[in-house]
Amino acid sequence: MKAAYIVGTDTDVGKTFICAGLCWALKEKGYNIGYFKPVLSGAKRRGKMLIPQDTEFVVNFAKIEGDIYRLTPFIFEKPASPHIAASDENIDINVYQIKQTFEDLSQNYEFVVIEGCGGLAVPLKEEKNQFYMQYQLIKEICNNVILVTTTKLGTINHTLLTVEFAKAYGLCLKGIIVNMYKNEPDEDKVINTIAKFTNIPILAKVDFINDFPSDVDENKFKNVFKKCFDDRAIMKIMGVFEC
Amino acid sequence: MKAAYIVGTDTDVGKTFICAGLCWALKEKGYNIGYFKPVLSGAKRRGKMLIPQDTEFVVNFAKIEGDIYRLTPFIFEKPASPHIAASDENIDINVYQIKQTFEDLSQNYEFVVIEGCGGLAVPLKEEKNQFYMQYQLIKEICNNVILVTTTKLGTINHTLLTVEFAKAYGLCLKGIIVNMYKNEPDEDKVINTIAKFTNIPILAKVDFINDFPSDVDENKFKNVFKKCFDDRAIMKIMGVFEC
Numbered sequence: 001m002k003a004a005y006i007v008g009t010d011t012d013v014g015k016t017f018i019c020a021g022l023c024w025a026l027k028e029k030g031y032n033i034g035y036f037k038p039v040l041s042g043a044k045r046r047g048k049m050l051i052p053q054d055t056e057f058v059v060n061f062a063k064i065e066g067d068i069y070r071l072t073p074f075i076f077e078k079p080a081s082p083h084i085a086a087s088d089e090n091i092d093i094n095v096y097q098i099k100q101t102f103e104d105l106s107q108n109y110e111f112v113v114i115e116g117c118g119g120l121a122v123p124l125k126e127e128k129n130q131f132y133m134q135y136q137l138i139k140e141i142c143n144n145v146i147l148v149t150t151t152k153l154g155t156i157n158h159t160l161l162t163v164e165f166a167k168a169y170g171l172c173l174k175g176i177i178v179n180m181y182k183n184e185p186d187e188d189k190v191i192n193t194i195a196k197f198t199n200i201p202i203l204a205k206v207d208f209i210n211d212f213p214s215d216v217d218e219n220k221f222k223n224v225f226k227k228c229f230d231d232r233a234i235m236k237i238m239g240v241f242e243c
Numbered sequence: 244m245k246a247a248y249i250v251g252t253d254t255d256v257g258k259t260f261i262c263a264g265l266c267w268a269l270k271e272k273g274y275n276i277g278y279f280k281p282v283l284s285g286a287k288r289r290g291k292m293l294i295p296q297d298t299e300f301v302v303n304f305a306k307i308e309g310d311i312y313r314l315t316p317f318i319f320e321k322p323a324s325p326h327i328a329a330s331d332e333n334i335d336i337n338v339y340q341i342k343q344t345f346e347d348l349s350q351n352y353e354f355v356v357i358e359g360c361g362g363l364a365v366p367l368k369e370e371k372n373q374f375y376m377q378y379q380l381i382k383e384i385c386n387n388v389i390l391v392t393t394t395k396l397g398t399i400n401h402t403l404l405t406v407e408f409a410k411a412y413g414l415c416l417k418g419i420i421v422n423m424y425k426n427e428p429d430e431d432k433v434i435n436t437i438a439k440f441t442n443i444p445i446l447a448k449v450d451f452i453n454d455f456p457s458d459v460d461e462n463k464f465k466n467v468f469k470k471c472f473d474d475r476a477i478m479k480i481m482g483v484f485e486c
């Protein structure tokens with residue numbers, strides 16, 4: 001079973017955009033790719049339906065098979081930490097169900113891209129004053145982590161904090177993808193600092209697209225992904241999936 | 244020597260606002276308070292002068308003695324990580340000078356509020372491929388840390404990452420101040436989650452003021468500080484300073 005669990009240094013670093021790009025680029029290379037986003041909070045309402053918009057975007061963009069409600073079994077309307085949204089909406093996050101769904105997906109696809117919910121230290125549920133954290137789910141289903149970050153002010157701190165947390169909790173953080181890259185000199189200084197301090201490979205630098213997700217110009221996205229997930233990046237990324 | 248080193252879970256969580264409030268509230272209680280912000284990037288230019296606007300705000304608001312250029316010896320115009328701004332502006336951050344200045348301040352005041360630059364894992368300087376990090380300066384001058392956070396989405400992750408980093412690097416994180424508090428139910432769930440997970444005391448919850456720093460209404464600020472840094476909060480905060 002080959003998969004990678006994608007988390008972010010913060011909310012809104014573009015995990016969904018990167019997952020869509022990864023799935024699309026790997027499919028373009030002929031790989032048989034699955035996608036899984038077990039938990040999503042801040043879902044959009046369309047009439048009576050609650051739409052897991054991240055899942056919908058990735059499935060449509062990268063032409064991934066699968067029913068969005070199976071690929072995202074736990075959907076909450078409130079844009080809050082999952083453990084708060086779940087308790088407010090009286091939904092119990094069934095970890096066994098998540099594991100089962102992932103197990104099934106792993107049988108059907110060569111590689112599965114798993115999109116997390118925020119960062120490593122996000123509480124997924126709270127039961128009898130005990131938290132079940134995203135990093136625990138990672139260790140139980142796929143301890144093969146790719147971290148999405150950006151180059152904005154504060155990113156070095158958040159990236160180094162995340163890397164240290166991963167070390168402290170036995171998580172295998174295999175690579176970093178820098179999103180929203182504007183190809184400016186200072187950005188490379190930030191990226192070099194992160195690479196030097198962490199010794200974790202920078203897998204790809206993905207160009208900034210200023211109108212995502214409001215204006216989805218698929219061709220523009222595909223050109224960015226073609227450029228940024230080139231053969232060299234794909235090779236590094238496959239190295240992460242392979243182990 | 245009694246002091247506390249104030250860091251944030253992110254940029255723009257309001258460290259300066261909180262430091263100003265702390266200095267003012269403690270002075271109102273009759274304490275002899277000093278303030279020190281050794282490094283500042285993103286300074287404002289006023290004519291030919293580069294103004295450390297955080298230091299200027301705290302000194303003016305809380306009527307702190309001292310020349311702003313002595314209280315902030317290392318000032319950079321570029322709003323970037325200090326090690327990048329320093330190398331770009333050809334200024335060497337002299338750690339010995341920081342220590343000396345802090346030593347002097349400690350002799351003259353009962354308590355010194357030290358404002359950090361961003362979070363714990365911020366590189367202050369880079370020399371021969373080695374980084375000197377903010378957490379190292381903290382351990383060398385004042386290993387007595389107060390963390391400023393907010394309740395916005397992503398805060399739980401950043402707060403827990405910071406707390407774990409502090410543990411891993413031997414930092415004494417004594418208390419958390421929640422800033423930009425809107426007294427909404429979900430915020431208390433976030434705060435309770437942080438308190439339960441970290442076992443670190445919540446020292447105060449400071450009300451959100453939407454027009455800081457653009458519109459400085461000192462009386463409005465003082466009312467917030469009077470309310471939020473009440474006797475109970477001050478007692479907890481003094482407990483942090485005392486150790």
